[in-house]
Amino acid sequence: MSEAVAPTPSEQAPSLPLTRREFLYYLWGISLAVFLAGSGGATVWFSLPRFREGEFGGVFTIPVDQIPPADTPPKEFPEGRFWLVNVGQQTLTDPRQPPQYPESPGVKALYKVCVHLGCIYRWVDTNDRFECPCHGSKYLKSGSRIDGPARRNLDVFIVEAIDAAGDVLSRTEPAMNTLEGTAVEPPPGTVSLRIDTGRRIQGAFNSKPGGGM
Ligand code: FES
The missing domain is CATH 2.102.10.10 (Rieske [2Fe-2S] iron-sulphur domain)
Structure with missing residues (x-):
């Protein structure tokens, strides 16, 4: 009875590298997420009252x-x-x-x-x-x-x-x-x-x- 032989690294399924287009696509997505998080944070920041009650400006x-x-x-x-x-x-x-x-x-x-x-x-x-x-x-x-x-x-x-x-x-x-x-x-x-x-x-x-x- 013959034993199962583990595939050599060259026989394993080849990993698929990102194409240039996919890389740019992911980069664009990450940039958009960072921009939205930043502008959303700025909106919240500016909508908060600047001065507390009882201090000048408030x-x-x-x-x-x-x-x-x-x-x-x-x-x-x-x-x-x-x-x-x-x-x-x-x-x-x-x-x-x-x-x-x-x-x-x-x-x-x-x-x-x-x-x-x-x-x-x-x-x-x-x-x-x-x-x-x-x-x-x-x-x-x-x-x-x-x-x-x-x-x-x-x-x-x-x-x-x-x-x-x-x-x-x-x-x-x-x-x-x-x-x-x-x-x-x-x-x-x-x-x-x-x-x-x-x-x-x-x-x-x-x-x-x-x-x-
Ligand atoms: S009269 Fe008040 S600052 Fe000149």
Whole structure:
């Protein structure tokens, strides 16, 4: 009885090498997969919020009881770089308020950087206005510029009035006449304000009265 003989290497089935076309095809497939993974990752990265809640650039949630009463001095939120002001009747009828910039009652979040050259202005209680120490621009509590070299009213952040369910009841909108941000009167049911320091509306162009570069 004859024994089975193992095939020699030269007798085994020959391995089929990749053709040039197949090699290029696989290379193209791998490149496409890497590209899709990269662009998908970038999409996810850019869709994530850049800033956390409570840090500048992100959203600040202010309980309704922290809103300053109407016409009282503004309240500073240094970590958010804004002043919260509550425009009431006394502020609306302030004779210094330029008639070109009629205000409406409610809350505004004023960006605390001077719109002239970027200094930090401050609230001066005795003069009932904001004053910039660098070149003397002055702004009312409403955010309207009344003097100095600045050429627009103060910028504001978007404010939203939020109810207990998290729904938005009212929000800052660009005013129709000046395109600067409107004040928000928190409607009944408001439990907090949401200030988005990543969404700023520029103050309206304002070169009067006062001024001079
Ligand atoms: S930076 Fe404020 S007046 Fe110039």
